[in-house]
Amino acid sequence: xxxIGRFGIVVVILAALCTLFLQNPHHDSMLEGIPSGKTRVLDxxxxxxxxxxxxxxxxxxxxxxxxxxxxxxxxxxxxxWMLEHYGTHLDAPAHFPPxxxxxxxxxxxxxxxxxxxxxxxxx
Numbered sequence: 001x002x003x004i005g006r007f008g009i010v011v012v013i014l015a016a017l018c019t020l021f022l023q024n025p026h027h028d029s030m031l032e033g034i035p036s037g038k039t040r041v042l043d044x045x046x047x048x049x050x051x052x053x054x055x056x057x058x059x060x061x062x063x064x065x066x067x068x069x070x071x072x073x074x075x076x077x078x079x080x081w082m083l084e085h086y087g088t089h090l091d092a093p094a095h096f097p098p099x100x101x102x103x104x105x106x107x108x109x110x111x112x113x114x115x116x117x118x119x120x121x122x123x
Contacts (some may be wrong), residue, residue: 052087060083066078092105
């Protein structure tokens, strides 16, 4: 028990509470609290750039190209190309075995839940 410490106990208790919370049919109201700020949304996705780790075996994984600049064209545009598995993404069950659920069939309420923000120790 000493190896776990207070922080470990808190994490276990919060995990148990989250499990109970997700079984509560009223958790759908979390989405309703987003516009008012009652529900806090934390985006955990990575920025898309050439520094992300590609899927093993893929040679080309990201490319960005400037098409026009304000100085030369009077406007700015850029295009980019990236692999399907590049960056933060959601893989549906249908991604590997045939006949399973696709992303558009997964309800938004199944893609939310409670979380824990833990301070990181620095030595």
